[in-house]
Amino acid sequence: MKSKLFGTATIAALALGLPAAAQSPIKVGFVSTFSGPQAAIGEDMRRSVELAKEHLGGKMGGKPFEIVYEDDQFKPDVGKARSEKLVQQDKVNFVAGYIWSNVLLASLKTVVDEGDTILVSANAGPSAIAGELCNKNFFSTSWQNDQTPMAMGDYLNNKGVKSLYLVGPNYAAGKDMLAGVKRTYKGKIVSEDFTKWPDQLDFSAELTKVAAAKPDGIFIFYPGAHGVQFVKQWAQSGLNKTVPLYQVFSIDAITLPQQGDLALGTLGAQEWVNDLPNEANKKYVDDFKKKHGVYPSYYGAQSYDAIMLMASAAEALKGDLSNKDKVRAEMKKANFKSVRGDFKFGNNNFPIQNFYIQEAVKDPQGMMTVKTIATAVKNAVDPFAEKCPMK
Amino acid sequence: MEYLLLQVLNGVQLGLLMFLLAAGLTLTLGIMDLVNLAHGSLYMIGAYIAWTLIGVTDSFVLGALLALPATFLVGVAVEIAVIRRLYARDHLTQVLATFGLILFFNELVRALWGPGGKSIAVPAFLNRTIEILPGVPYPAYRFAIILVGALVAILLAWLVARTRLGMLIRAGASNRRMIGALGVNIELLFSLVFGLGAVFAGLAGLMAAPIASVRIGMGDDILILALVIIVIGGIGSIKGAFIAAMVVGQIDIVGRAFLPDMLKTFMSSSAASSAAPAISQVLVYVLMAAVLVWRPTGLFGQRT
Numbered sequence: 001m002k003s004k005l006f007g008t009a010t011i012a013a014l015a016l017g018l019p020a021a022a023q024s025p026i027k028v029g030f031v032s033t034f035s036g037p038q039a040a041i042g043e044d045m046r047r048s049v050e051l052a053k054e055h056l057g058g059k060m061g062g063k064p065f066e067i068v069y070e071d072d073q074f075k076p077d078v079g080k081a082r083s084e085k086l087v088q089q090d091k092v093n094f095v096a097g098y099i100w101s102n103v104l105l106a107s108l109k110t111v112v113d114e115g116d117t118i119l120v121s122a123n124a125g126p127s128a129i130a131g132e133l134c135n136k137n138f139f140s141t142s143w144q145n146d147q148t149p150m151a152m153g154d155y156l157n158n159k160g161v162k163s164l165y166l167v168g169p170n171y172a173a174g175k176d177m178l179a180g181v182k183r184t185y186k187g188k189i190v191s192e193d194f195t196k197w198p199d200q201l202d203f204s205a206e207l208t209k210v211a212a213a214k215p216d217g218i219f220i221f222y223p224g225a226h227g228v229q230f231v232k233q234w235a236q237s238g239l240n241k242t243v244p245l246y247q248v249f250s251i252d253a254i255t256l257p258q259q260g261d262l263a264l265g266t267l268g269a270q271e272w273v274n275d276l277p278n279e280a281n282k283k284y285v286d287d288f289k290k291k292h293g294v295y296p297s298y299y300g301a302q303s304y305d306a307i308m309l310m311a312s313a314a315e316a317l318k319g320d321l322s323n324k325d326k327v328r329a330e331m332k333k334a335n336f337k338s339v340r341g342d343f344k345f346g347n348n349n350f351p352i353q354n355f356y357i358q359e360a361v362k363d364p365q366g367m368m369t370v371k372t373i374a375t376a377v378k379n380a381v382d383p384f385a386e387k388c389p390m391k
Numbered sequence: 392m393e394y395l396l397l398q399v400l401n402g403v404q405l406g407l408l409m410f411l412l413a414a415g416l417t418l419t420l421g422i423m424d425l426v427n428l429a430h431g432s433l434y435m436i437g438a439y440i441a442w443t444l445i446g447v448t449d450s451f452v453l454g455a456l457l458a459l460p461a462t463f464l465v466g467v468a469v470e471i472a473v474i475r476r477l478y479a480r481d482h483l484t485q486v487l488a489t490f491g492l493i494l495f496f497n498e499l500v501r502a503l504w505g506p507g508g509k510s511i512a513v514p515a516f517l518n519r520t521i522e523i524l525p526g527v528p529y530p531a532y533r534f535a536i537i538l539v540g541a542l543v544a545i546l547l548a549w550l551v552a553r554t555r556l557g558m559l560i561r562a563g564a565s566n567r568r569m570i571g572a573l574g575v576n577i578e579l580l581f582s583l584v585f586g587l588g589a590v591f592a593g594l595a596g597l598m599a600a601p602i603a604s605v606r607i608g609m610g611d612d613i614l615i616l617a618l619v620i621i622v623i624g625g626i627g628s629i630k631g632a633f634i635a636a637m638v639v640g641q642i643d644i645v646g647r648a649f650l651p652d653m654l655k656t657f658m659s660s661s662a663a664s665s666a667a668p669a670i671s672q673v674l675v676y677v678l679m680a681a682v683l684v685w686r687p688t689g690l691f692g693q694r695t
Contacts (some may be wrong), residue, residue, distance in 0.1 A: 035607065037604055190663075195647070196671075196672060204533065233602065236518060236530040238519075308515065
């Protein structure tokens with residue numbers, strides 16, 4: 001009798017539960033910038049997300065998944081409104097993306113607290129979210145803002161660069177980045193200039209100051225379109241012959257087509273480079289290049305990883321994402337083949353990973369790209385992890 | 392000393408670009424009594440048209456020269472299609488309608504040129520530095536902006552002060568009903584002035600493009616500064632717009648170049664470097680408020 005009842009219940013569960021589960025796909029919201037001067041970054045991310053979907057055969061843990069793209073228009077208020085729409089209206093399982101720290105900071109609460117939805121940042125890593133604002137619903141497949149410039153600072157010490165002029169934009173990420181290089185760089189900081197963000201694209205006054213200060217090097221953080229303009233104006237001002245440029249996030253697959261030869265030989269730090277020797281990376285970069293004829297950037301690589309991370313959790317749970325504690329626990333394992341090579345999550349859900357030094361070069365076909373020349377730091381933990389109360 | 396000179400030149404270059412934008416705006420507001428928020432859109436349209444024409448002609452100078460009459464035509468077309476209907480309306484209607492034009496132009500550009508933004512390369516012959524004093528290099532392209540801007544400013548001064556059109560413009564600025572009553576073809580004059588304003592805005596847009604990239608909404612940020620300039624200079628006054636633009640250009644550079652060091656004398660270094668850009672952004676508005684208290688109609692405005 002008992003076993004019969006159990007059998008009936010099982011059949012009922014199979015009849016009612018499974019088809020319903022199979023019918024409702026896993027939904028991923030993806031917030032990035034798809035219009036305006038920084039749209040090229042969003043496009044690179046979208047292409048990588050689509051490639052990840054293709055590599056997964058359109059399925060996560062046996063369930064089909066769909067992606068809802070939303071354009072933050074490079075504005076924190078718009079980003080927040082779009083995130084809210086994804087969580088409340090589309091009822092997505094995950095929200096991912098976010099290029100900009102200020103957009104992410106504006107959207108964070110809406111997604112992880114009010115929406116109790118898991119957010120995977122595929123780029124922005126503001127210090128607050130690594131430290132006191134850390135959240136069980138927040139994961140990063142990128143880095144904490146300070147880390148990449150910290151790696152650069154380490155490298156500059158070894159290189160013997162004696163004095164450095166810092167320039168960056170006046171917003172959350174700009175402040176983190178300049179603070180980051182100061183954490184590790186031991187030489188003299190000649191000056192530290194912040195420029196208006198995002199509307200200042202003319203750096204004449206700053207470059208004139210650099211020329212007068214005659215530092216050993218200039219360190220910048222200017223993502224996307226701003227990086228293009230800074231490098232161009234640095235060259236136009238003649239400083240490229242006297243003051244070497246060191247950068248983070250300012251010379252990459254997005255900006256190099258426009259910077260061209262002007263960027264040749266400049267050095268930067270990054271946690272992922274297109275030539276990192278691992279299987280997953282080779283597959284990602286080769287397929288991306290075959291499809292689009294250009295190199296992917298770290299924005300794309302981190303977005304690809306974000307999707308793969310979600311897929312790894314869905315895989316472990318056989319597509320059943322209803323228990324969020326289980327989903328979070330599976331994600332924390334980072335049990336997937338990252339294109340940067342394997343990494344672990346720290347207590348604040350930021351990756352513990354290597355950083356590399358890359359140089360802007362021409363590939364054999366004459367296309368501008370970057371290649372790895374050194375490992376700057378191994379298994380780096382971000383400096384805010386200890387401020388995060390999570391274990 | 393050289394450093395000071397270079398920073399002053401940077402300010403002049405910035406000021407001249409803003410003057411070109413403000414000149415058209417002050418003419419339309421002064422003569423037609425029209426609040427035209429869409430002036431920044433013409434700045435953007437000029438840059439986009441130049442991008443296309445530079446691509447077609449494969450020459451920066453030729454493309455830029457052809458873009459000017461094209462922008463003039465766009466300006467005249469907008470005047471005939473939309474602006475003409477707004478003269479008799481109150482300022483609120485004008486603000487609403489021209490704000491609608493901004494949205495229209497942004498979407499139009501998105502449809503025609505795509506959302507991504509374009510970049511215009513500095514022409515090869517200007518992509519180097521010149522020595523303005525022995526041993527003091529300055530980017531040649533920026534120097535070219537100063538020359539062209541100064542030339543246009545002189546041309547405009549001559550046009551307003553010495554020609555019949557200029558006489559009508561000045562007359563219109565001080566009493567537009569009267570010149571209508573005197574039998575001047577106001578419709579034609581207004582179309583011409585609006586088109587002229589569009590050309591100056593377009594010129595500013597295409598000259599700024601190699602420095603600041605061509606993108607949707609590029610004119611919206613700078614329009615606010617242009618409005619501040621014409622308020623400081625006095626509405627309708629070309630001379631006022633010129634002087635105000637020069638002052639605003641210098642203030643912007645002072646805020647970026649000297650303010651951080653000044654603040655560091657009494658603040659911590661990191662507080663100073665993040666406070667400086669915020670303060671320099673506000674300085675211009677402080678100046679505007681001060682001028683308005685002292686002279687409510689601006690430096691060279693018509694006193695009523």
